[in-house]
Amino acid sequence: MNYRRSTETNVQTKVGVMVYAAALSDNDCEEFRVLLVNDPRSYRDSLTLALRRLRPAIRFLAADPDRADVEIKSFVPHLVVLSDAQLIGKDVEWSWVLLYPEGTQLAIVGTPSESRRIASFDLDELLGFLDEVKSLRCGAGLSRGTVI
């Protein structure tokens, strides 16, 4: 998947995400993909099962964190749920949810252009962020090169 980085660095964060979303190639949203590589396994399995029930149109893949690099290359996710912050390089092309780092209650969610911390992260927050990323990347009215 080839993304073209927006050159509009001064736009407000959310608009920045939208410009970024508009810069995706046309095939990106035929299938929205979410990779779960968070630990421990009971969390990963439960979230995958629940998300498949709640968002049946989205493709979810759960994998051991040790296989994260391999699965990111082959599955090419739009969103990655993880618990190892080291996987988030500065040039990642996917959005991410860093879940319960160091056993805390918080999550940090991020797109390639912004990130924010969410205290007491629940399933609604996760679904909300997933829908937000999906909508920004695949939303109606955004076609390649749209000027926002």
Added chain:
Amino acid sequence: MIRVLLVEDHVSFRQALGIALSFEPGIEMVGEASTLFEAHTKLDGVDVAVIDLELPDGVGTDLIEPFHSINPNGQVLVLTASSSQTDILRAVELGASGLLHKSAGVSDILSAIHRLGAGELLWSPAELLELMKLARRERAEREAALQLLRKLTAREHEVLRALASGSSDRDIAAELSIGVETVKTHMASILAKLQVESRLQALVFAVRHNVVRLE
């Protein structure tokens, strides 16, 4: 129907596991709680309580006795990220029917709930006996250690804490406004009272029994 209560403070996990359980035939989700306080109000009418050990207002094992007093035939499945033998033995001693590490898959959790709901034990009688023996032994060791630690004076505790922070005798003397020779006397007394032969052993003993923390 096996009526299940989930006690877990990581909300997204608890909710997700709740959804997985609610779609499982033979299981009915009857409650969820994030804290011990909240869980205490939801114990009634539960067949299997799935309880995390580390909760914001205490240890999950504190729920086991009240749970059994309300649900004499109920079962407790402890779900924990801890690998500590002490935690496991304490849960067994208090009457947990099973314990799963959080690295288990959801299928393992579902299977454990079904087995407990059907009145099966997750441990064989021999395993349970062994765990109970270990629990008794560990409790006896813990009590013996506490007796030794109670012999230390307040000043000796201060010296031990200073030692744990990596201070030399000279540093400890300066910190506590005493002479270096007095520090050495305190050290000798600490070793004798704890029945150990070296400062390192004293430090390990103190750390193991939560008297000091290594920074």
